[in-house]
Amino acid sequence: KQEVTQIPAALSVPEGENLVLNCSFTDSAIYNLQWFRQDPGKGLTSLLLIQSSQREQTSGRLNASLDKSSGRSTLYIAASQPGDSATYLCAVITDSWGKLQFGAGTQVVVTP
Amino acid sequence: NAGVTQTPKFRILKIGQSMTLQCTQDMNHNYMYWYRQDPGMGLKLIYYSVGAGITDKGEVPNGYNVSRSTTEDFPLRLELAAPSQTSVYFCASDPGTSGGRTQYFGPGTRLLVL
Numbered sequence: 641k642q643e644v645t646q647i648p649a650a651l652s653v654p655e656g657e658n659l660v661l662n663c664s665f666t667d668s669a670i671y672n673l674q675w676f677r678q679d680p681g682k683g684l685t686s687l688l689l690i691q692s693s694q695r696e697q698t699s700g701r702l703n704a705s706l707d708k709s710s711g712r713s714t715l716y717i718a719a720s721q722p723g724d725s726a727t728y729l730c731a732v733i734t735d736s737w738g739k740l741q742f743g744a745g746t747q748v749v750v751t752p
Numbered sequence: 753n754a755g756v757t758q759t760p761k762f763r764i765l766k767i768g769q770s771m772t773l774q775c776t777q778d779m780n781h782n783y784m785y786w787y788r789q790d791p792g793m794g795l796k797l798i799y800y801s802v803g804a805g806i807t808d809k810g811e812v813p814n815g816y817n818v819s820r821s822t823t824e825d826f827p828l829r830l831e832l833a834a835p836s837q838t839s840v841y842f843c844a845s846d847p848g849t850s851g852g853r854t855q856y857f858g859p860g861t862r863l864l865v866l
Contacts, residue, residue: 644794674854683842684795684857729794737802738783738846738853739810742794 642667642734646743654751659717661746663730668708671733675704675715678727678745687728688715720750754778756858758843764864765833773828773861775843783848784826785810785855786818788839795842801826802848833865 676684688704701718731740787795797810801820817829
């Protein structure tokens with residue numbers, strides 16, 4: 641059974657520092673991996689999608705890497721801002737039905 | 753486009769009551785999903801559908817039912833509500849194309865069972 645783990649559960653950094661968020665999964669047979677952002681009391685917003693054949697994806701200050709063989713993905717957020725404060729969730733798709741398997745998330749606080 | 757919409761936003765139920773959570777998407781997506789999120793946890797899949805008339809169970813289906821009579825709508829039915837069903841419920845959809853498929857989420861329904 642696929643298990644998705646995110647460490648740490650919470651993270652606090654001063655504004656301007658780079659953020660590094662980790663996601664690990666136990667079964668390397670994934671279709672793709674997706675990073676989401678969740679603001680308190682809100683739904684999920686997709687940040688980056690990495691297909692299983694890709695090693696990384698970039699969007700603005702965000703960069704996500706994928707190492708299927710070791711079962712790891714890392715989300716980098718450069719030059720963090722207070723507006724980056726949110727919970728970040730990673731999820732993997734392991735079948736053609738598109739069902740997402742989520743980690744518990746990392747709660748990020750960026751202090752001014 | 754409205755994307756994925758969910759109603760109601762918040763509801764309090766008494767134990768044993770029933771209710772239907774509504775989900776509608778206007779993107780003509782074939783695939784739709786219901787997830788629940790408990791405090792401090794990731795989302796868990798309840799049910800999913802790959803098209804009108806086709807549904808299947810996810811990881812935590814007990815106590816729930818779904819139907820999919822149209823492409824747009826995917827309601828989730830709670831029968832005999834229990835305190836364990838207190839959670840935030842998210843509906844999502846995706847186009848079902850191979851490769852870089854992205855799921856789009858609704859804003860969620862917060863349910864409290866007392």
